[in-house]
Every structure is written in structure tokens, then in C-alpha cells.
Amino acid sequence: MILHELIDYETLRFIWWLLLGILLIGFAATDGFDLGVGTLLPFVAKTDTERRIAINTIGPVWEGNQVWLILGGGSIFAAWPPLYAVSFSGFYLAMFAILLALILRPVGFKYRSKRDSARWRNNWDWALFIGGFVPSLIFGVAVGNVLQGVPFRFADDMRIFYEGSFFGLLNPYALLCGLLSVAMLVLHGASWLVLKASGPVAERARNYGSIAALCVIVLFALGGLFLALGIDGYRITSTISPAGPSNPLLKTAQHDGSWLANYNTHPWLLIAPLLGLLGAALSFAAMRARREVSTLLFSKLSIFGIIATVGVSMFPFILPSSLDPRSSLTVWDASSSHMTLFIMLVVSLIFLPIVAAYTAWVYKVLWGKVDEKSVTDKSGHAY
Numbered sequence: 001m002i003l004h005e006l007i008d009y010e011t012l013r014f015i016w017w018l019l020l021g022i023l024l025i026g027f028a029a030t031d032g033f034d035l036g037v038g039t040l041l042p043f044v045a046k047t048d049t050e051r052r053i054a055i056n057t058i059g060p061v062w063e064g065n066q067v068w069l070i071l072g073g074g075s076i077f078a079a080w081p082p083l084y085a086v087s088f089s090g091f092y093l094a095m096f097a098i099l100l101a102l103i104l105r106p107v108g109f110k111y112r113s114k115r116d117s118a119r120w121r122n123n124w125d126w127a128l129f130i131g132g133f134v135p136s137l138i139f140g141v142a143v144g145n146v147l148q149g150v151p152f153r154f155a156d157d158m159r160i161f162y163e164g165s166f167f168g169l170l171n172p173y174a175l176l177c178g179l180l181s182v183a184m185l186v187l188h189g190a191s192w193l194v195l196k197a198s199g200p201v202a203e204r205a206r207n208y209g210s211i212a213a214l215c216v217i218v219l220f221a222l223g224g225l226f227l228a229l230g231i232d233g234y235r236i237t238s239t240i241s242p243a244g245p246s247n248p249l250l251k252t253a254q255h256d257g258s259w260l261a262n263y264n265t266h267p268w269l270l271i272a273p274l275l276g277l278l279g280a281a282l283s284f285a286a287m288r289a290r291r292e293v294s295t296l297l298f299s300k301l302s303i304f305g306i307i308a309t310v311g312v313s314m315f316p317f318i319l320p321s322s323l324d325p326r327s328s329l330t331v332w333d334a335s336s337s338h339m340t341l342f343i344m345l346v347v348s349l350i351f352l353p354i355v356a357a358y359t360a361w362v363y364k365v366l367w368g369k370v371d372e373k374s375v376t377d378k379s380g381h382a383y
Contacts, residue, residue, distance in 0.1 A: 010242035010332075012341040016079045017318070017331045019348065021311045023075055027068035028185070028307060029300045030359070034062040036189015038105065038132020039182065041125055044193060044204040048118070051125055052375040052383060057196035059109055059383045060366055064359060066102075071355070078344055082248065082334045083319055086152050087142075090162040094138050094169060101134035109383055132189070133182065140181025143310055144174030147259065148231055149322030154249055163323060173226055180219040184306060187212035187283060191299040195292040198371040206287050209295070213284035220276055220306060227313070233259035234320040234328055242332045251333060253325040259313040269312045275305030 007015075037058050045051035077084045088095060104127045112124040148171070151164040190209025194202050235257030244250065263269050279302025286294040314320075318334060321327040335341060375383075 005338075007342060007345070008243060009338045009341075012338065012345065013242065013331050013335050015345060016075070016335065016341055017311075017315070019345075020072070020075055020079070021308065023068060023072040025304055025307050027065075027072055028303045029188075030068055031062065031065035032185045032303060033188045033192035033296075033299075034058045034065055034105075035132040035136045036185040036187070037193060038128045038189070039136060039186050040189050040193065040205065040208055041132070042129050044190075044197075044201050044208060046200070048121060049372055049375065050199075050201050051121075052113070053197050053199070053201050053370050053372065054193060055109065055112070055128070055383045056370045056375050057193060061362060062105065062109075064362055067355060067359075071352075075344075079336055079341060080318065080329075080334055081336060082246070082329055086150070086160055086162070086319060086329065089160060090150055090152055090164060091142060091169070093166040094142060098135045098138050101131045104128065104131035113383060132185075136182045136185045137178040140178035141169055141174045143181070144177030145169050145171070146319060147177070147227065147310070147314070148173060149234070149255060149320045149325075149328075151323050152321050152327065153324035154327045156249070158247075158249075161323075173223075173231060176219065176223055176226070180216065180223055180306070183212045183215040183219055184280075184303060187216055187280065188296075188299045188303060191283060191287070191296040194287060195296050196370055198369045206290075209287050210284055213280045213287065216280040216302060216306075217277055217284075220273075220280070224273060224309075227259050231259070233257040233261065233313075234317050234325060235261070236316075236330070240330070240332050244332065246333055246335055246337075248327055248329055248333045251326065251330075253320075253328050255320070255322065255325045262312055262315060272305050272308040272312050276302055276309055277305070279303070279305055 037054055041051060041054055045054045073084075076087070108124045108128040108131060112121055112128075115121075150162075151168075152160060152162045154160060187209055190205040190212060193205035194209060197205060232255055234253055234255055236251055236253050238252040240251045279298050279300070283295055283298035283302060286298055316331040317328055318331060319329040321329075336344075
């Protein structure tokens with residue numbers, strides 16, 4: 001037996017669909033609070049010292065957290081090449097805006113305190129706000145567009161044609177999803193500040209986080225309602241082999257289904273949206289009860305439920321096409337080869353636990369609150 005045949009192609013495709021979801025959730029649960037803190041920075045911190053406290057809660061860990069974004073992009077490139085090709089070409093300007101915003105973060109961290117000028121530092125603080133808010137919004141807008149279908153199609157020779165525009169992405173439902181994404185990550189950032197910051201910063205973060213938790217509940221419920229009543233899902237109308245070739249044009253599909261169909265078939269999947277709502281509600285309650293660790297854990301639970309809801313609602317679709325439903329990418333026809341997925345799985349099973357263990361060790365070493373004393377000493381380690 002050839003080694004990669006130890007796991008059949010269908011199972012490998014499903015495993016990599018799960019791993020893609022895990023990586024996206026890992027990114028949102030780690031780097032998500034960095035984005036949230038950046039978005040909250042001008043509002044929870046009023047003085048230079050307070051802003052340094054907020055910045056230093058994420059300063060030592062944001063680079064490590066961003067590894068999850070790199071892992072997610074790398075897994076899409078290697079495991080789902082058509083998905084990478086369509087999304088990174090069709091969403092080119094959106095991706096470019098995200099990258100520009102993300103570049104502001106390291107520059108802001110490094111240069112903010114280089115000059116003892118209030119105007120200089122204030123400008124960099126707003127740059128850090130942009131670096132948190134813009135990616136949070138665009139990530140959600142992208143998900144909203146994916147749920148509605150992306151305007152691309154494949155020619156018979158598998159060339160990709162994208163007929164959308166950047167401003168076309170900014171439709172009402174996508175903006176609703178964008179606002180949900182911002183609220184979700186602001187809640188997560190506030191939960192982190194409640195845990196790691198001290199004094200007025202933590203108190204203001206608790207107030208903003210409570211508002212964000214309520215916004216998550218309302219926006220998530222509205223998004224689900226619109227998805228049920230006003231947005232058609234996709235359905236496969238021909239036979240498709242879960243172990244067949246990676247060619248989306250071998251199937252037929254229609255844009256007249258429902259994204260709630262999987263819940264009708266498997267009611268237990270409703271646990272995903274329930275966790276999204278429950279996590280936000282429990283995070284609100286824990287925040288008002290001043291339970292710091294619980295607040296962060298419940299915020300992560302809400303992130304898990306919200307992102308998992310998107311995945312299980314769309315399965316087996318991963319990128320539907322509004323131009324030509326037949327071109328829609330699914331778990332069963334958009335992956336790399338059997339051997340590639342197997343080799344990647346072996347590598348992931350070796351290195352992903354190492355990344356997780358190292359991340360956990362870093363957080364253990366850096367455990368504790370950031371206060372005024374820690375950012376005003378002369379050790380040179382504070383931002």
C-alpha cells in the first residue's frame with residue numbers, strides 16, 4: 001500500500017476543511033484581541049500612560065498571534081489552490097487594504113514612543129486604530145460576500161474570470177457582517193484588556209466590552225434572520241464524488257437553496273449558532289460580574305460559534321459563484337491532490353502542536369497585569 005492511501009481522499013478533504021476552520025478560529029481567537037485592542041485604543045485610554053498600558057498588553061504577543069494568519073493563508077494556498085486563486089485575485093483590493101492596515105501595527109508599535117511629542121504619538125495611536133478596525137471590518141465584509149456568492153466563473157480551460165469590484169463588496173448584508181466582525185473582535189479585545197490592563201483602562205474596556213457583547217448578539221441574530229429570509233443559498237443538483245477529481249465544472253449547482261438546509265438535515269449542528277449567542281451573553285454577564293478569565297474564555301466561545309456557524313451552514317460549499325453556480329468551489333472538488341493533502345497533514349500534526357505549545361508557554365511567561373509602573377520603568381522592554 002502507498003503510504004498516503006492510509007487515509008482515503010474523501011476523509012483527507014474533510015479533515016482539511018476542519019483544519020482550515022481551526023486555523024481561522026485560532027487567528028480570530030488570538031490575533032483577534034490584538035485587532036480589538038487597536039480598535040479600542042483611542043476610546044479606552046485617555047492619557048499617554050493609559051495608551052501605553054493598552055499597547056503593552058498586546059505588544060509582546062501580537063507577532064506570535066499573527067502566525068495563525070500566516071498558517072491560514074498557507075493552508076489555503078497548499079490545500080485549496082482554486083480557493084486561493086479566486087479569493088486572492090477577486091478580493092485583491094480588499095486584501096491590499098488589509099495588508100496596508102496590518103503594516104501600520106508594527107510601525108506604530110516601534111515608532112510611537114520615538115519622539116516625546118503629543119501630536120506624534122496621537123497620530124500613531126490613530127494608525128493603530130486603523131490597523132485594528134479596517135481588517136476587522138473587511139474580514140467580516142468578505143464573509144458576507146461569500147455567503148451571497150462571489151462574481152467569478154471558470155472557463156472550460158479553468159481560467160478564472162472575476163467580474164466584481166471593490167465597492168460592489170460593500171453591499172448591505174456584507175456591511176452587516178462587517179459590523180458583526182468588528183463587534184466580535186472589539187468584545188474580544190475588551191475582554192483581553194479587562195484581564196491584562198489595570199485602572200481606568202480596564203474599567204473603560206469593561207463598559208465598551210459590555211456594549212460590544214450586546215451588539216454581537218443583536219447583529220448575529222439579524223444576520224441569521226436575513227440569511228433565512230432574504231438570501232438564497234446554493235445546492236448541488238448533480239452527483240458529485242467526494243473522492244473525485246478537483247474540477248468544479250464536473251458538477252451542476254443552483255442558487256436557489258437555503259443555507260439552513262444542513263440544520264434541517266442535522267439538527268445537532270444548531271449548537272454552532274447557539275454557542276455564538278451564548279458565548280456573547282455569558283461574556284457580557286462575566287464582564288459585569290468582574291470575572292476576568294471567564295470573560296475572555298466566553299468571548300473565545302462566541303468566536304468559535306460564529307465562525308463555525310458560517311462553515312457548517314455552507315458545507316460542502318467553500319466559495320459559491322453568483323455568476324455561474326457550476327463554478328462554485330466545494331470541499332469535494334477544490335482541493336489539492338491526495339498525496340499533497342496527506343503530506344501536509346503529517347507536517348501539520350508535527351508542527352501545529354509545537355506552535356500551540358509554544359504559544360501557551362509564551363502566555364504563561366507573560367501572565368500578569370500591565371500597570372503604570374511596568375510601562376514607566378527604565379528597563380527598555382515597554383512600548
